[in-house]
Amino acid sequence: MSDVKESAATSHEKADEFRTVAADPRPAVPEAKSANLTWSANGKTMDYTVTAGHLEVREDAGALLAQMFSLSYVVTTNGQPDVSRPVTFAFNGGPGSASVPVNFGGIGPVRVETKGVQHVGKPEVKDNPYTLLQQSDLVFLDAPGTGWSTLAEGVDPKKIFGIDGDASAFARAIQDWLEKNNRWGSPIYLFGESYGTIRNSQLMRLLGEQGVYVTGVIMLSAIFNWVQTLPGEDLYYLGMMPTYAATAQFFGKAGKDMDEDVWFDAAISFTEDILAPALLKGDRLSATEEQQVAEQLSNYIGLPAQLIAAKHLRVDLETFRTKLLKDEARVIGRLDTRFTSDSYHPAQTSHEFLAMEDAALDALDAPWNMALRTFLREKVGYTAPTRYLGSNYTTIGVNWDWSHACAGTEGKVGAPNVSFDIATALRRSPTTKLAILGGRFDAATTYWNVLHDLSTQFLSDDIKQNIEWHRYGCGHMAYVDVPTLIAMYDDLKNFYKKSAH
Structure with a gap:
C-alpha cells in the first residue's frame, strides 16, 4: 500500500510540476517579420512572401489562450497575393512536435537535401522542386508548447494539451489566419502528419461545425485508432x-x-x-x-x-x-x-x-532545426528569445489527455478511434476530398492499421470515391526519400487538381 501511496504522491508532484512549467510565461513573442523571396526550380520561378509570427488562440468570449507560431508562404504577383488560391494548413504531430520536418523536410519552398538512409550532417538547403507551394499557399503551424508557440500567462495546460483542446486551438488559429489575411474565399486544405492526422480527424469535423468548409484533407503517416498502442492489443x-x-x-x-x-x-x-x-x-x-x-x-x-x-x-x-x-x-x-x-x-x-x-x-532532426533558424534569421530577419522546441514530448506528450468522445458515440474514452470523426465529417460534407499517404517502412504509424480502421466505417461508394490511397517505399517521414518525394508531389498535384472541381 505504501508503494501505491508513494506512486500517487509522485504522480501528483509531476502533475504540479507539469502545470507550473507549462504555464510559466515565456518572454514576449517578437514582432512578426515578412520578406519577399523568389523560388526557382525546374525552369520555373515564383515570387512569394514569407511571414513568421504568431496567431492568437482566443476563447469565444475573447480570453487569450495561446499564441501559436506560424510560418506562412504566400505566392504573389506584382507584390499582391491571389486570394482565390488554395491555402493549406500543415503540421506535424507528436503530440509535442513542431512543424519543421514537414516544412523544411518535405513540402515547403526550401528543403534540406537528404542522402537516402544516411545521416545528413551539416544541412545543405535548396529551393524545393517538389514544394506544394506550386499548388497552394502554405501555412505551417506549431502546436502550443512546441516551436515558439506559448500558452498565455495563467492558462491551465489542461485546456490545450489533449485531443479536444488541441483541435480547438488549431481551429481557432486557422480562423485567425483566414481573417487577418482576408482568405475566407480560398479553398482550404489540411495537411497533417503522424499525430497531426488525429488532429486532422478532429479539425475536418470541428471546422465544419464552425461553418468552415474544408476542400481537402491530406493524412500522411496516419494513426486513427489509439487502441493499437495499448499493451497486449492484437491490433x-x-x-x-x-x-x-x-x-x-x-x-x-x-x-x-x-x-x-x-x-x-x-x-x-x-x-x-x-x-x-x-x-x-x-x-x-x-x-x-x-x-x-x-x-x-x-x-x-x-x-x-x-x-x-x-x-x-x-x-x-x-x-x-x-x-x-x-x-x-x-x-x-x-x-x-x-x-x-x-x-x-x-x-x-x-x-x-x-x-x-x-x-x-537522429539523421535529420538537428539539420532541420539549424536550417529553420538560419532561414528565419538570414532570409526573414526573424529572431526569437528562446530555443526552438522542435520536440517537447517529454513535457507535453507524456501528460497528454487522450480522452475523447468520438462523433456519434457515448462518453469519453482514453483510447479513441477517430475514424468515427473522419466518417462523420465526410458524411456531412460528401464533396470533401481525402488523401491517405503511408510508407511500407513506417513502424510508428503502420499502414495496415489505417487501412483496417477506415474499412470498418462502412462508407458509401460515393464517399469512397473521394478517398484516395497512396503507399510508398518509405518510412514515417515520406519526404526524406527523394523518389518518394517526387511520387508524393505528383499524387498531391493531381489531388489538388481533382478537388478543385
Missing part, C-alpha cells in the same frame, strides 16, 4: 507484421526476388487470413498450430520461428528492431526501419531509452 501485432515483412525484405532476410509491393500485399493477406485468426484464438491454438504459424511468420519477417513461437506469435517492435540485424551488431530504426545504428552497450537495457532511440530521427 498492434497485426499492424506491425506487413511492416516487418517489408523491412526483412529490404535487408535481404526474406522476400528475395519478389516485387516490393507484391510482397507487402502478400504480407497483408497473411496478416488477415492466417495471423489474425491465430491471435484471436489465444491459448486455444494448439502448440502444433502455433508452431506452423510461427514458421510461416518467420519466412515473412526474418526472425527465428522458435523466438516467434516463444512469444506466442506476438513480436513487439523493440524485439524486431534489436534482433533482425543482431548478427551485424546493428539496430534498425522506428520511424523508418531502413535506417540503422550500432547496437547499444549491454548495460543500456532501458526499454524507454531504446524506444526513443531512432537512427531515422
Whole structure:
C-alpha cells in the first residue's frame, strides 16, 4: 500500500510540476517579420512572401489562450497575393512536435537535401522542386508548447494539451489566419502528419461545425485508432507484421526476388487470413498450430520461428528492431526501419531509452532545426528569445489527455478511434476530398492499421470515391526519400487538381 501511496504522491508532484512549467510565461513573442523571396526550380520561378509570427488562440468570449507560431508562404504577383488560391494548413504531430520536418523536410519552398538512409550532417538547403507551394499557399503551424508557440500567462495546460483542446486551438488559429489575411474565399486544405492526422480527424469535423468548409484533407503517416498502442492489443501485432515483412525484405532476410509491393500485399493477406485468426484464438491454438504459424511468420519477417513461437506469435517492435540485424551488431530504426545504428552497450537495457532511440530521427532532426533558424534569421530577419522546441514530448506528450468522445458515440474514452470523426465529417460534407499517404517502412504509424480502421466505417461508394490511397517505399517521414518525394508531389498535384472541381 505504501508503494501505491508513494506512486500517487509522485504522480501528483509531476502533475504540479507539469502545470507550473507549462504555464510559466515565456518572454514576449517578437514582432512578426515578412520578406519577399523568389523560388526557382525546374525552369520555373515564383515570387512569394514569407511571414513568421504568431496567431492568437482566443476563447469565444475573447480570453487569450495561446499564441501559436506560424510560418506562412504566400505566392504573389506584382507584390499582391491571389486570394482565390488554395491555402493549406500543415503540421506535424507528436503530440509535442513542431512543424519543421514537414516544412523544411518535405513540402515547403526550401528543403534540406537528404542522402537516402544516411545521416545528413551539416544541412545543405535548396529551393524545393517538389514544394506544394506550386499548388497552394502554405501555412505551417506549431502546436502550443512546441516551436515558439506559448500558452498565455495563467492558462491551465489542461485546456490545450489533449485531443479536444488541441483541435480547438488549431481551429481557432486557422480562423485567425483566414481573417487577418482576408482568405475566407480560398479553398482550404489540411495537411497533417503522424499525430497531426488525429488532429486532422478532429479539425475536418470541428471546422465544419464552425461553418468552415474544408476542400481537402491530406493524412500522411496516419494513426486513427489509439487502441493499437495499448499493451497486449492484437491490433498492434497485426499492424506491425506487413511492416516487418517489408523491412526483412529490404535487408535481404526474406522476400528475395519478389516485387516490393507484391510482397507487402502478400504480407497483408497473411496478416488477415492466417495471423489474425491465430491471435484471436489465444491459448486455444494448439502448440502444433502455433508452431506452423510461427514458421510461416518467420519466412515473412526474418526472425527465428522458435523466438516467434516463444512469444506466442506476438513480436513487439523493440524485439524486431534489436534482433533482425543482431548478427551485424546493428539496430534498425522506428520511424523508418531502413535506417540503422550500432547496437547499444549491454548495460543500456532501458526499454524507454531504446524506444526513443531512432537512427531515422537522429539523421535529420538537428539539420532541420539549424536550417529553420538560419532561414528565419538570414532570409526573414526573424529572431526569437528562446530555443526552438522542435520536440517537447517529454513535457507535453507524456501528460497528454487522450480522452475523447468520438462523433456519434457515448462518453469519453482514453483510447479513441477517430475514424468515427473522419466518417462523420465526410458524411456531412460528401464533396470533401481525402488523401491517405503511408510508407511500407513506417513502424510508428503502420499502414495496415489505417487501412483496417477506415474499412470498418462502412462508407458509401460515393464517399469512397473521394478517398484516395497512396503507399510508398518509405518510412514515417515520406519526404526524406527523394523518389518518394517526387511520387508524393505528383499524387498531391493531381489531388489538388481533382478537388478543385
